[in-house]
Amino acid sequence: METTHSTVPGSGVLHDCQTRDGQQFRILVAHPGRREIFVYDSAEPDRAVARIVLEEDEADQVAELLHSQPITDRIAELERRVARLAGMER
Incomplete structure (x- = not known):
């Protein structure tokens, strides 16, 4: 695009x-x-x-729908990566 x-x-x-x-x-x-x-x-x-x-909250909801992966899943993946980097594998 x-x-x-x-x-x-x-x-x-x-x-x-x-x-x-x-x-x-x-x-x-x-x-x-x-x-x-x-x-x-x-x-x-x-x-x-x-x-x-x-409105701002509605735009946030639309943005969440357009993401290829929900924010909660992205945060969980980032937490797993940080844990691996810190040597605290989950």
């Missing part, structure tokens, strides 16, 4: 994303913690067809 970002003065940071298949969307990381997702028409890439507004 290709991504670029730019600062939108007074609003936050805008992340432009394009998937391998050419689908385009933007994520506005606004202050304080609010996120807006804009989905664009593939036939008319300058026309947004959807806008989704997420």
Whole structure:
């Protein structure tokens, strides 16, 4: 996926994303913690067809769903690695 970002003065940071298949969307990381997702028409890439507004906790939930592995599993794996490095194999 290709991504670029730019600062939108007074609003936050805008992340432009394009998937391998050419689908385009933007994520506005606004202050304080609010996120807006804009989905664009593939036939008319300058026309947004959807806008989704997420509060900080909702954005966290979506991020958790998109992770390839739940955070609890990732933390457990990191703990196992640290234990191995420290010589305290679990």
